[in-house]
Amino acid sequence: MSAVAWTAVGSLTVWMWLLLGQGFFWRTDQRLPSRADPARWPSVAVVVPARDEAEVLPMSLPSLLAQDYPGEAEVFLVDDCSGDGTGGLARALSERYGGLPLTVVTPGEPEPGWTGKLWALRHGMELARRRKPEFLLLTDADIAHEPDSLRELVAAAGSQDGFDLVSQMARLRVTSTWERLVVPAFVYFFGQLYPFRRVNGKGSRTAAAAGGCVLLRAGAVERARIPESIRSAVIDDVSLARAVRRGGGRIWLGLADRVDSVRPYPRLADLWHMVARSAYAQLRHSPALLAGTVLGLGLVYVAPPVTLAAGLLTGDPVAAAAGGAAWAVMAGTYMPMLGYYRQSLWLAPLLPFTAVLYLLMTVDSAVRHYRGLGAAWKGRTYARPEAAPEP
Structure with a gap:
C-alpha cells in the first residue's frame, strides 16, 4: 500500500x-443522577468568585438568589479586585431581587503562588465555613441556574456514602457562527480527554470536574485541603477533582440540562x-x-x-x-x-x-x-x- x-x-x-x-466519550447520556430527596436537607454555602463581571452578573446572580432550596443556604460573592463595580452591583441585585442571603467580600490582590480565582475561592470558602455548611457549591459568576438546580445537586450527592463532588458542565452559549463551530467541539474534546463514564466509575483513576458548577461535601474539602493544595493551578477544576479523589472521595461529572453559561464569545478572538x-x-x-x-x-x-x-x-x-x-x-x-x-x-x-x-x-x-x-x-x-x- x-x-x-x-x-x-x-x-x-x-x-x-x-x-x-x-x-x-462521545455519548451525552451522563446526566445528573436522580436520588430520593433526603429526610433532612443539609446546609449549603454558595461561593462565587467574580472579577469584572458586571456585564453578566444581572443574568446569573438573580438565578442563585432565587434558588428554591428547602434547607439553609446563603451566597458568598468574592469581588476579586474588580474595576467595573461588580461588588456594588451584586449588592444592588440582592436588594432588588431578595431571595437567599448574600455576603460580598473583597480579599485584595492574591499572594504569590496563588491564581486569582483560587485566591478568591479561598477567602469565600473561609468565610462560608464559619457557618459550618455541610456542602459548598462553587459556581462561576457567568453561570445561571434554574430554580431547582441546588436542590437537584444536593439530592444527587446523596447521603454520607454518596458523592463527595458533583459537577455539571454548564451548557455554554451557542449563538454566533464561531460559537457554533467551536463551542460544541470544546466540550467534545474535553470529554475525549476525560470520558465522563470513566470519571464516574468506582475505583477509576480518571478525575475531572467542570469549574462552573461544583458541589463539594465539606468533609472532602478538609481532607483534600482545598483550595490550598491546588493554589497555583490554572486548570483548577481538574486539579480540584484530582485532589478530592486522592483524598478518597467519590466524584461525578456530567452534562447539565438546567445550568447555563451566559458569557458571550461572539468573535473567534x-x-x-x-x-x-x-x-x-x-x-x-x-x-x-x-x-x-x-x-x-x-x-x-x-x-x-x-x-x-x-x-x-x-x-x-x-x-x-x-x-x-x-x-x-x-x-x-x-x-x-x-x-x-x-x-x-x-x-x-x-x-x-x-x-x-x-x-x-x-x-x-x-x-x-x-x-x-x-x-x-x-x-x-x-x-x-x-x-x-x-x-
Missing part, C-alpha cells in the same frame, strides 16, 4: 479505538483566548507533549479528509475508502454533542476544520508561554502556571 493508504488505515484504526475503547490561555498548561508545558499533540491531531482529525481527497485524485481505493470511513466515524461521534447543543448535524463533517483551529490555539498557547505571557486573564498574567499539581 502507499504511504497515504497506510496513513488512512492508521487514522481509521485510531477512530475505531476511540469509538469503542475510550469510555464511550474571544474563543481563541479562552482556549489558548490554558492549553499548554494542560500539556504540562512539555515540548514533547506539544509535538505529540500536533502529530496526534493531524493523524486523527486532519488525515481522514486529506487521505480521502488524495485517494480520489490519485486513484488509490484503499486510501479513499479508509480515509472516508475514518471521517464518517469522526462525524458520527460528534453528532450526539451537536444534538445536545441543538445544532445542525451538518456541522459534523466540519470537525477537522475546528480541530485545526484548536491545534493552532494550542501552539499559540505554547508560544505565549515561552514569551513570558503565560495564562493571561482579566489583567493578570501567570508566567509559569501549573496545570494540575501532583502530590
Whole structure:
C-alpha cells in the first residue's frame, strides 16, 4: 500500500479505538443522577468568585438568589479586585431581587503562588465555613441556574456514602457562527480527554470536574485541603477533582440540562483566548507533549479528509475508502454533542476544520508561554502556571 493508504488505515484504526475503547466519550447520556430527596436537607454555602463581571452578573446572580432550596443556604460573592463595580452591583441585585442571603467580600490582590480565582475561592470558602455548611457549591459568576438546580445537586450527592463532588458542565452559549463551530467541539474534546463514564466509575483513576458548577461535601474539602493544595493551578477544576479523589472521595461529572453559561464569545478572538490561555498548561508545558499533540491531531482529525481527497485524485481505493470511513466515524461521534447543543448535524463533517483551529490555539498557547505571557486573564498574567499539581 502507499504511504497515504497506510496513513488512512492508521487514522481509521485510531477512530475505531476511540469509538469503542475510550469510555464511550462521545455519548451525552451522563446526566445528573436522580436520588430520593433526603429526610433532612443539609446546609449549603454558595461561593462565587467574580472579577469584572458586571456585564453578566444581572443574568446569573438573580438565578442563585432565587434558588428554591428547602434547607439553609446563603451566597458568598468574592469581588476579586474588580474595576467595573461588580461588588456594588451584586449588592444592588440582592436588594432588588431578595431571595437567599448574600455576603460580598473583597480579599485584595492574591499572594504569590496563588491564581486569582483560587485566591478568591479561598477567602469565600473561609468565610462560608464559619457557618459550618455541610456542602459548598462553587459556581462561576457567568453561570445561571434554574430554580431547582441546588436542590437537584444536593439530592444527587446523596447521603454520607454518596458523592463527595458533583459537577455539571454548564451548557455554554451557542449563538454566533464561531460559537457554533467551536463551542460544541470544546466540550467534545474535553470529554475525549476525560470520558465522563470513566470519571464516574468506582475505583477509576480518571478525575475531572467542570469549574462552573461544583458541589463539594465539606468533609472532602478538609481532607483534600482545598483550595490550598491546588493554589497555583490554572486548570483548577481538574486539579480540584484530582485532589478530592486522592483524598478518597467519590466524584461525578456530567452534562447539565438546567445550568447555563451566559458569557458571550461572539468573535473567534474571544474563543481563541479562552482556549489558548490554558492549553499548554494542560500539556504540562512539555515540548514533547506539544509535538505529540500536533502529530496526534493531524493523524486523527486532519488525515481522514486529506487521505480521502488524495485517494480520489490519485486513484488509490484503499486510501479513499479508509480515509472516508475514518471521517464518517469522526462525524458520527460528534453528532450526539451537536444534538445536545441543538445544532445542525451538518456541522459534523466540519470537525477537522475546528480541530485545526484548536491545534493552532494550542501552539499559540505554547508560544505565549515561552514569551513570558503565560495564562493571561482579566489583567493578570501567570508566567509559569501549573496545570494540575501532583502530590
